[in-house]
Amino acid sequence: MIYLIQNLNNGFVKIGHSANPQRRLRQLQTGSGDKLTLLQTYSVANDVAMERRLHSMFWQSKKKGEWFNFPSPDYLAFIDEFLIHHITVDGNVVRKLVV
Numbered sequence: 693m694i695y696l697i698q699n700l701n702n703g704f705v706k707i708g709h710s711a712n713p714q715r716r717l718r719q720l721q722t723g724s725g726d727k728l729t730l731l732q733t734y735s736v737a738n739d740v741a742m743e744r745r746l747h748s749m750f751w752q753s754k755k756k757g758e759w760f761n762f763p764s765p766d767y768l769a770f771i772d773e774f775l776i777h778h779i780t781v782d783g784n785v786v787r788k789l790v791v
Contacts (some may be wrong), residue, residue, distance in 0.1 A: 701726035709739035
């Protein structure tokens with residue numbers, strides 16, 4: 693699964709993959725002094741490849757590691773559009789899951 697986790701202090705967003713995004717949020721929260729929140733999850737067959745693709749799409753917004761600073765709140769709508777309505781890695785179907 694692809695997940696988007698946001699740091700509520702600085703607004704940075706982590707694009708990652710995990711079989712259990714809620715557990716991943718708890719792991720990240722343990723190591724962070726800032727409050728984190730799970731914004732969205734997407735069920736994708738080839739999540740590792742899709743994560744890499746998203747990282748390369750947003751390379752200009754990359755801050756550190758897998759954390760990104762998006763200049764506009766429209767990034768979430770863009771990611772939705774890309775993952776749900778456009779071709780995905782190997783033509784796999786994407787499902788947006790309710791957080």
